[in-house]
Amino acid sequence: MSPPPPRPRLAVAALSFALVAVASYALQRLWDARTEPPPGAVLLQTTIPYYWRVAMALLHGLGAATLAGLALDRDAALRWLSRAPWLVPLVVLPALLAMVLRP
Amino acid sequence: MTGALFSLLERLHGHLAVLGLAVLVHPLLSLRLRPGLSPRTRLSAELAALLLGLSYAAGWLLYPSYRQQVKPPLRLHAMDLLLRFETKEHLALMTLALALGGAVVLRAAGASPEGRRAAWWLLAAALVCGLCTGGLGMLVAAGGAPAF
Numbered sequence: 001m002s003p004p005p006p007r008p009r010l011a012v013a014a015l016s017f018a019l020v021a022v023a024s025y026a027l028q029r030l031w032d033a034r035t036e037p038p039p040g041a042v043l044l045q046t047t048i049p050y051y052w053r054v055a056m057a058l059l060h061g062l063g064a065a066t067l068a069g070l071a072l073d074r075d076a077a078l079r080w081l082s083r084a085p086w087l088v089p090l091v092v093l094p095a096l097l098a099m100v101l102r103p
Numbered sequence: 104m105t106g107a108l109f110s111l112l113e114r115l116h117g118h119l120a121v122l123g124l125a126v127l128v129h130p131l132l133s134l135r136l137r138p139g140l141s142p143r144t145r146l147s148a149e150l151a152a153l154l155l156g157l158s159y160a161a162g163w164l165l166y167p168s169y170r171q172q173v174k175p176p177l178r179l180h181a182m183d184l185l186l187r188f189e190t191k192e193h194l195a196l197m198t199l200a201l202a203l204g205g206a207v208v209l210r211a212a213g214a215s216p217e218g219r220r221a222a223w224w225l226l227a228a229a230l231v232c233g234l235c236t237g238g239l240g241m242l243v244a245a246g247g248a249p250a251f
Binding site for chain 2: 013014017018021050061082084092095096
């Protein structure tokens with residue numbers, strides 16, 4: 001069975017979704033950490049911050065995926081896909097380190 | 104949520120995550136060692152993303168009960184573990200986003216070398232984040248056993 005023909009625009013949309021969701025979550029968390037109340041403070045919260053951050057990160061990821069999927073043509077999408085070997089570590093490693101160092 | 108349901112979901116959450124990470128190794132090795140893309144490689148990437156997604160969904164359901172029942176004692180007695188748990192939650196989302204992205208890239212553009220390379224990097228990043236998540240999960244579950 002031969003593989004289906006490549007759909008690079010969908011692939012670059014998925015790449016954008018993953019990277020933007022990761023970056024968005026990490027940045028939101030770092031922002032929240034700056035303004036976080038001290039441990040033990042009694043708070044009445046209307047939202048669960050973690051759920052809120054996840055929802056926002058997914059929305060940002062979906063927005064970036066839509067933009068990338070619509071704006072790039074096939075050749076540009078393939079060019080962006082070929083940049084993944086440095087783009088993925090560039091986004092993921094700082095985010096991973098930031099989340100480990102600043103829980 | 105009852106204690107029994109909490110325990111059941113907690114175990115399901117952990118076991119599905121371990122299974123998802125184990126399945127994730129197959130497309131990583133296969134993409135690196137074999138030319139082209141086999142349907143099984145694509146399928147195992149999608150299965151890994153599905154298992155990690157199910158694990159994440161179980162964690163999502165557990166989170167409100169964790170905040171109400173487990174987090175307060177951890178905050179009092181084991182602040183370090185609490186912070187590690189928070190890191191685990193952050194990394195879990197990153198793992199899921201990267202695994203989903205990798206599986207979709209492989210499905211959409213696995214026929215091209217650029218697509219396979221991009222998928223490999225996304226899946227490899229998902230595995231790294233997932234292993235950190237799993238390690239922290241085990242650490243927290245072991246250290247906070249009475250609270251859990």
